[in-house]
Amino acid sequence: MKKIAVVFASAGLLALAACGEKPANETANASNAVVENVVENAANAADNAANAADNAANAAANVAENAANAH
Secondary structure, three states: OHHHHHHHHHHHHHHHHHOOOOOOHHHHHHHHHHHHHHHHHHHHHHHHHHHHHHHHHHHHHHHHHHHHHHO
16 A cells, blocks of 8 residues: 555656656655655564564474473
């Protein structure tokens, strides 16, 4: 969904540039906010993936420990 917003924001800026008009500050700010959100979401996704990997490693360690204690 965010990618679509970036595409539309970029298209709007390009359309204004093609007409020889400068984009309004509000448009530029909105476009920057969308890009910042996309970057922040990507960083959050990377954090979530790292957390999931940690959780999987912990679960594997728990299974191994439980198996060792069962004998």
